[in-house]
Amino acid sequence: MALPDLSYLKGRENLIITMVCYGNICRSPMAAAVLHNKVAKIESPQILVDSAGTSNWHVGQGPNPPSKRVWENAGYKFEHIASQFNYPRLVSADLVLVMDNHNHQEVSKFVTSDEEEKKIYYLRQFDPTDPDSLEVPDPYSLPDSAFEEVLTMVERATDGLIEALLR
Numbered sequence: 001m002a003l004p005d006l007s008y009l010k011g012r013e014n015l016i017i018t019m020v021c022y023g024n025i026c027r028s029p030m031a032a033a034v035l036h037n038k039v040a041k042i043e044s045p046q047i048l049v050d051s052a053g054t055s056n057w058h059v060g061q062g063p064n065p066p067s068k069r070v071w072e073n074a075g076y077k078f079e080h081i082a083s084q085f086n087y088p089r090l091v092s093a094d095l096v097l098v099m100d101n102h103n104h105q106e107v108s109k110f111v112t113s114d115e116e117e118k119k120i121y122y123l124r125q126f127d128p129t130d131p132d133s134l135e136v137p138d139p140y141s142l143p144d145s146a147f148e149e150v151l152t153m154v155e156r157a158t159d160g161l162i163e164a165l166l167r
Helices: 026-041 065-074 087-092 101-109 144-166
Strands: 014-021 046-053 095-098 121-124
Touching: 014 026, 014 101, 026 046, 026 065, 026 144, 046 144, 065 144, 101 121
Parallel strands: 014 046, 014 095, 095 121
Antiparallel strands: none
16 A cells, blocks of 8 residues: 655645544554654654544543553653544644544544545554554553554554655
8 A cells, every 4th residue: 555645745844743533542642642752853844743532521631541651661752631623623734643434534524625635544544564454443441452552553654654744
C-alpha cells in the first residue's frame, strides 16, 4: 500500500495534526505522545500535535494510566488532558487522524466541504507495513500487553506519516 499523498501540505510553516479516538484517554493521546516526540526536532514545518475524543465521557481527565505508563516506558514524554472533537478542531487542523471506523464516521459528521473531507485519514493508512486492518484497536480495560501492541502500531504509522510529510 502506498502512503497517502500529502504533497498539498508542502511549504506550510506550521501543521496541526489532531489524533482522534473515542474517549481521548488511551489511543489518541498515545499517538499524540509518540508523534509529538518524533517531530520535536523537525524545524520546518513546525508540527503541533494534539488529540481529542468523539465522546465527552472523559473530558478534563488525564490519560488512562496503562496508556501513559506504556508510552512513558518507551521513552515518550507528553502531558495530556482529554477533550472532545468538534467542528472548530476540524477547521483548524491540517490532518485529522482517526483510530477506527466509528471515529471516522463521527468526525465525518462535521464535514461541510471537500477541503475538510480530505483532512481525515486513518492513522494506519500511514503504516508502510501494509496492515490487515486500518483500525487501531481500543485497549481500554485490557492488560498492558494490549497497550504495547497499540504502541507498536502507532510507532509504525507515525514513522510513515513523517515520511509522507517530509517527502
